[in-house]
Every structure is written in structure tokens, then in C-alpha cells.
Amino acid sequence: MRRGEIYGFLGRNGAGKTTTIRMLLGLIRPSGGDVEVLGGRVRPGTTAPFARVGYLVESASAYPNLTVRENLDVQRRLTRAPRAAVAEVIELLRLGGLAERRARVLSLGNKQRLSLARALLHRPELLILDEPTNALDPAGIVEVRELLRSRAGEEGVTVFVSSHILTEIAHLVDRIGIMHEGRLLEELDRDQLRVEERLYVEVGVAQPARAATLLAAAGFARVEQAGGRLRVYDAQGRVPELARVLVGAGLDVTEITQAREDLEAHFLRLTGGAQ
Amino acid sequence: MTFVQVLATELLKLRRSKVTWLSLAALSLGPLAIALMMWIVREPGRAAKLGLLGTKANLSGLSATWPAYFSMLTMVVGMGGMLLLAFIVAYVFGREYTEGTAKNLLALPVGRHWFALAKLVVAAVWWAALVVAVLAEGFVLGAALALPDFSRATALGAVHDALLAAAIAYLLVPVVAWIAMLGRGYLPPLGFALAMLLLGDVFSHTGWAAWFPWSIVPLLIGAIGKPAASVAASSLVVVALTFLAGIAATIAQLRWADNAQ
Numbered sequence: 451m452r453r454g455e456i457y458g459f460l461g462r463n464g465a466g467k468t469t470t471i472r473m474l475l476g477l478i479r480p481s482g483g484d485v486e487v488l489g490g491r492v493r494p495g496t497t498a499p500f501a502r503v504g505y506l507v508e509s510a511s512a513y514p515n516l517t518v519r520e521n522l523d524v525q526r527r528l529t530r531a532p533r534a535a536v537a538e539v540i541e542l543l544r545l546g547g548l549a550e551r552r553a554r555v556l557s558l559g560n561k562q563r564l565s566l567a568r569a570l571l572h573r574p575e576l577l578i579l580d581e582p583t584n585a586l587d588p589a590g591i592v593e594v595r596e597l598l599r600s601r602a603g604e605e606g607v608t609v610f611v612s613s614h615i616l617t618e619i620a621h622l623v624d625r626i627g628i629m630h631e632g633r634l635l636e637e638l639d640r641d642q643l644r645v646e647e648r649l650y651v652e653v654g655v656a657q658p659a660r661a662a663t664l665l666a667a668a669g670f671a672r673v674e675q676a677g678g679r680l681r682v683y684d685a686q687g688r689v690p691e692l693a694r695v696l697v698g699a700g701l702d703v704t705e706i707t708q709a710r711e712d713l714e715a716h717f718l719r720l721t722g723g724a725q
Numbered sequence: 726m727t728f729v730q731v732l733a734t735e736l737l738k739l740r741r742s743k744v745t746w747l748s749l750a751a752l753s754l755g756p757l758a759i760a761l762m763m764w765i766v767r768e769p770g771r772a773a774k775l776g777l778l779g780t781k782a783n784l785s786g787l788s789a790t791w792p793a794y795f796s797m798l799t800m801v802v803g804m805g806g807m808l809l810l811a812f813i814v815a816y817v818f819g820r821e822y823t824e825g826t827a828k829n830l831l832a833l834p835v836g837r838h839w840f841a842l843a844k845l846v847v848a849a850v851w852w853a854a855l856v857v858a859v860l861a862e863g864f865v866l867g868a869a870l871a872l873p874d875f876s877r878a879t880a881l882g883a884v885h886d887a888l889l890a891a892a893i894a895y896l897l898v899p900v901v902a903w904i905a906m907l908g909r910g911y912l913p914p915l916g917f918a919l920a921m922l923l924l925g926d927v928f929s930h931t932g933w934a935a936w937f938p939w940s941i942v943p944l945l946i947g948a949i950g951k952p953a954a955s956v957a958a959s960s961l962v963v964v965a966l967t968f969l970a971g972i973a974a975t976i977a978q979l980r981w982a983d984n985a986q
Contacts, residue, residue: 475828475831475832476831476832477828477831477832477983477984478983478984479983494831494980494981494982494983494984495836495837495980495981497833497834497835497836498834500832500833500834501834503832505832507828508825508828509825511824511825511826511828511829512826513738513741513824513826514824515738515741515742515743516737516738516741520737520741523737524734524737524738525829527730527731527733527734528730528731528734528830528833528834528835529833529834530730530834568829
């Protein structure tokens with residue numbers, strides 16, 4: 451990872467995202483290879499890099515009998531953060547109204563905010579967040595996204611964030627890694643992400659199979675049939691030619707639309723469809 | 726410094742926990758029950774009128790005297806305490822897994838062994854407070870009953886035995902802590918503690934009692950046969966080794982084992 455970037459770690463449920471994060475935090479040891487965090491090797495029991503790392507892994511959790519403030523104070527003591535850090539992070543995550551409430555009465559969303567506050571409390575250089583917007587409402591998701599962006603942009607915090615919510619990742623990250631069945635399938639940076647949102651032309655036409663054959667014969671190499679329509683991936687700048695081929699062959703063309711394959715479709719295609 | 730900070734967080738967690746106060750309530754029922762039995766033995770007529778267990782208490786061959794009262798009080802602290810202390814330790818260690826907070830302690834700039842040690846210290850502090858409170862309660866109730874045959878030597882002997890039993894019971898709990906870490910929750914250590922108490926009883930009838938850690942407290946306080954005059958040196962070695970092995974296993978479990986929840 452590059453310093454100050456937001457890295458999206460994308461994968462379907464069971465892809466190995468949480469397992470990877472557990473290894474990064476030294477909670478489990480890898481079956482092979484080594485893990486390095488902030489230049490230091492991490493194994494179970496390692497402490498050195500963690501003064502500079504904030505994390506949230508798996509579900510949000512807090513001591514149910516302690517108040518929000520007390521829960522954060524526990525973290526403050528364990529990370530040797532200054533006393534003022536608790537109030538700051540309460541303000542940052544808008545937990546002010548809940549500060550004296552016991553964690554057990556918090557909603558799932560507020561518990562998630564408390565866990566995020568815990569991760570941010572000691573102003574870490576690196577944030578490792580496993581599905582941080584779980585259980586948050588749409589406004590909360592936007593808020594967290596803004597928060598992470600501001601940490602990265604203004605304070606140079608590096609953010610490693612896992613998600614299976616594709617739209618969330620697409621809006622937030624500088625780079626993305628796609629994980630599937632325990633392997634990193636692909637890494638894309640922001641520019642590539644845009645390119646990967648590939649343009650294609652969708653054609654509504656009678657007899658799509660015949661139309662596909664005709665287009666292939668006319669030099670359109672990437673034609674796919676999808677739901678009774680055609681998707682032509684190499685038609686940019688050649689739409690008039692495409693129309694001429696089909697109309698010239700006497701086929702009724704009902705629609706020609708420019709469309710783009712978004713990250714979600716790309717992701718689904720990479721990881722084996724939407725089953 | 727690190728240890729002080731970790732200890733402060735552990736004390737806060739203990740203070741805020743209901744289990745803490747429940748354990749006090751549970752152990753303080755012991756002296757109350759004994760005092761009630763003493764009263765029934767002394768005044769069977771009035772007890773029978775109230776529908777209490779007068780006949781049964783009489784049959785048990787109890788006498789309503791300070792020595793009998795002390796012997797039962799020591800039993801409460803020793804046997805009841807062994808179980809209650811296991812419960813406290815199972816809670817202090819197991820809660821981190823049951824409440825899902827263990828993962829929050831494992832990737833910090835704090836060595837994991839400090840958590841194990843702080844939790845054991847917190848359990849020791851709370852156990853000591855409980856024992857002192859229950860002994861004090863015992864003395865107050867005994868005095869209120871105006872039991873006969875009090876002597877300074879009997880009282881000191883009872884306090885000595887109760888404290889020794891409490892200390893030995895404490896030395897056995899790091900193993901319970903290890904089981905809590907291994908089993909990731911409350912139930913495995915509680916099951917383990919119960920099994921050990923039962924085994925302690927079994928071993929006590931085999932002649933191996935002085936060598937089996939969980940038989941030593943029952944031997945000392947007279948839960949099996951007559952109370953031992955003192956704890957054999959070999960028993961103390963066994964208990965000390967159990968204590969050290971328990972601490973080593975707990976720290977090793979926390980430090981090196983995979984800790985996925």
C-alpha cells in the first residue's frame with residue numbers, strides 16, 4: 451500500500467477478507483509466507499506496529515457494562531493516547547449524546563460508530579477496517595465515507611478498508627484489490643477503475659443471433675448476447691457503421707444505447723457471476 | 726507503567742460488572758446459612774414451630790458452638806470459594822470472548838501477557854476482598870448468636886485455615902483461566918472447575934489426595950475426614966507447580982495461539 455491512500459479490499463462473503471485482516475493484525479498466523487505492517491513483521495503477539503494502527507475487525511464490539519466514554523477510555527489507556535483524545539473522538543463520531551450511555555443499550559449502528567471511534571482514538575497512521583459501514587444507515591455510510599476521506603486527505607492516514615458493498619468502495623477508494631477464494635485476483639488504481647468501467651453499445655435488434663454473426667463478420671470482435679439484446683464492446687466510434695450493417699441486412703433495429711459496465715458488473719464477472 | 730494502565734482498565738471492567746456483586750451476594754449467603762443452622766440447633770423448638778429443618782439439623786450432630794461454627798465457615802470459604810473463585814476467573818477471562826472484545830486487546834502496543842497478569846491480579850484482589858468480607862460477616866453473625874466456647878486461639882486458627890484455603894484455591898485458578906482462553910468463553914472453564922472438584926473428591930479417597938491439586942483444600946479444611954493439621958510440603962509444591970504451569974499456559978495461549986473469534 452502507498453502512504454495516504456485508501457485501499458479497497460473487495461470480495462464476496464467467504465473470499466478471505468477477514469482472514470487476511472486477522473493475519474495483518476497478528477490474530478492468526480498465515481499458513482504460508484509473512485505479513486508486514488508499517489515495515490515490521492507481524493506474528494501473533496507482535497506489538498511494535500500497533501501503536502500506529504487503528505482497526506475494526508469482524509463485528510463491532512464493546513464492553514456492555516461500560517459507558518461509551520469508559521469504553522473509549524479503556525482504549526486510551528491501552529494506546530497511551532492523551533486524555534483529550536476521548537472527547538475529540540466522541541465529537542468526531544458524533545457520539546456526544548451517547549457518551550454516558552452503557553454500550554449494551556446502543557443500537558447496532560451506534561455500536562459500529564463506537565468501534566470506529568475506538569479505531570481512530572490514538573490517531574493511527576494506518577487504519578485497517580473490516581466492513582466499517584456494516585449496520586449503518588445510508589446517512590451514516592456517507593458520514594463514515596467522508597470521515598475516512600478526510601483522515602486520508604487531511605492527515606495522511608492510510609486506510610485499508612474491506613467491503614462487499616461495491617458501490618461504497620467505488621466511491622471511496624484510490625485503489626482496489628479484488629479477492630476471491632483466498633487469492634487476490636486483480637488490483638486496480640483509480641484511473642484503471644475508470645477504464646474498467648468499460649463503455650459498450652447495447653443494441654435492441656430482431657434476430658439477435660443472426661445480428662451477432664453479421665457484426666462479427668463486419669469486424670466487431672467483442673459481441674455478446676445478453677437477454678435478447680447484443681452488447682458490443684468495441685463499437686466506440688463505429689455506431690453508424692454498426693447500424694448500417696444491421697439495417698442493410700434487413701434487420702429491425704429498435705434501440706442503440708451507449709452503456710458502461712460498472713465496477714459491480716466487473717466484479718461479478720471476475721468472481722463468477724451473480725449466483 | 727503499561728501494567729498499571731492495563732490493571733486500571735481491568736479494575737474498571739470488574740467494578741462495572743454485575744457478576745462482581747453477585748459473587749459477593751453468593752458467598753455471603755454461606756455465613757448466613759451456617760448461622761441459621763446454628764440457631765436451629767440451639768433452639769430446635771422455636772425452629773420447628775417456624776417449620777424450619779429442626780429435626781434434620783439435630784440429626785447432623787452439630788453443636789451450636791464457636792468451634793463448630795468456625796469449622797463450617799472455613800468449609801464455606803474453602804469449598805464454596807473454590808467454585809466461586811473459578812466462576813470469577815472464568816468470567817474475567819471468558820467475558821472477552823463472550824462479549825466479542827478479545828480481538829480488541831490483541832493488536833495493541835501492549836504485550837498480551839500483561840492482560841493475563843492484570844486479570845489474575847484483579848481476580849486476586851476481588852477474591853481477597855470477598856474472603857475478608859465473608860469472614861467479617863461470619864464473626865458478626867457468630868457474635869450476634871452469642872455462641873459459646875469462643876477462644877482467641879480457635880478464632881485465629883479458623884482465620885488461618887480459611888486464608889490458607891483461600892490462597893491455595895487461588896493458586897489453582899490460572900489453570901481455569903487457561904481453559905477459558907482455550908475454550909473462548911465461560912462454560913468450558915466452569916465445566917473444568919466442576920470436574921476438578923469432583924475429581925478432588927475421588928482422589929481424596931485413594932490416598933493420592935496430598936498429590937492432587939484439587940484435593941488439597943478439602944484435605945486442609947476437613948471436607949474429607951478430619952481437618953489436616955497442616956499442608957504437607959509436597960502438596961505445597963504441587964500447588965505451586967500448578968500455579969506456575971497455569972500462568973505459563975495462559976500467557977502462551979494468549980501470546981502464540983491463533984485468536985480468531
